[in-house]
Amino acid sequence: MAHPDPESWMWERAREILERADKLQRHFFELRGSRDLRPTWEPPVDVFEKDGELWILVALPGVHPDRIEIVIEGGVLSVAGERTMPSECRSASVHRLEIPHGRFERQIELPTGRFEVAQRDVKLGCLVLSLKKVT
Numbered sequence: 001m002a003h004p005d006p007e008s009w010m011w012e013r014a015r016e017i018l019e020r021a022d023k024l025q026r027h028f029f030e031l032r033g034s035r036d037l038r039p040t041w042e043p044p045v046d047v048f049e050k051d052g053e054l055w056i057l058v059a060l061p062g063v064h065p066d067r068i069e070i071v072i073e074g075g076v077l078s079v080a081g082e083r084t085m086p087s088e089c090r091s092a093s094v095h096r097l098e099i100p101h102g103r104f105e106r107q108i109e110l111p112t113g114r115f116e117v118a119q120r121d122v123k124l125g126c127l128v129l130s131l132k133k134v135t
Contacts, residue, residue: 041100043079045108054115054131058106061125062099068127072115079127080105 048055058079060068068081085101110131119130 038103040080040103040105042106043104045079045106047108049111052133053118054110054129056108056127056129056131058127058129059125060104060122060127063104063122063127065122065127068122070117070120070129072110072117072131075110075112077108077110077115077129077131078105079108 044059046057048057056077060081060083063081063083067083068079071078071080080103082103083099083101114134115131116134117129118132119128121128
């Protein structure tokens with residue numbers, strides 16, 4: 001169905017895109033309870049499949065690789081850890097706080113089958129995981 005007014009259609013489409021972006025941002029910063037009932041935040045993820053491998057990117061800027069826990073159990077990949085506030089900022093007055101700190105946890109349902117972590121790396125603020133299917 002053609003829209004009679006292309007300009008109105010473009011503005012409506014732009015509004016929809018902005019609403020989706022706002023919803024994603026709220027989801028990213030939404031506090032949740034973890035399994036041990038501590039408040040957590042959920043990092044955004046991308047999941048790709050290529051040649052039988054799953055590639056998972058988890059946005060974790062400022063998180064030290066040693067502070068990242070990875071567990072695969074019951075068809076679910078769990079990525080958890082903590083992003084600490086730099087010590088220089090702990091006693092400072094806050095004017096804006098948009099980057100989440102503290103405990104994070106993200107569960108990602110995996111496709112059918114058993115997987116194991118084949119590769120783990122942190123590149124440009126993202127955890128990059130390669131999962132291979134175990135036969």
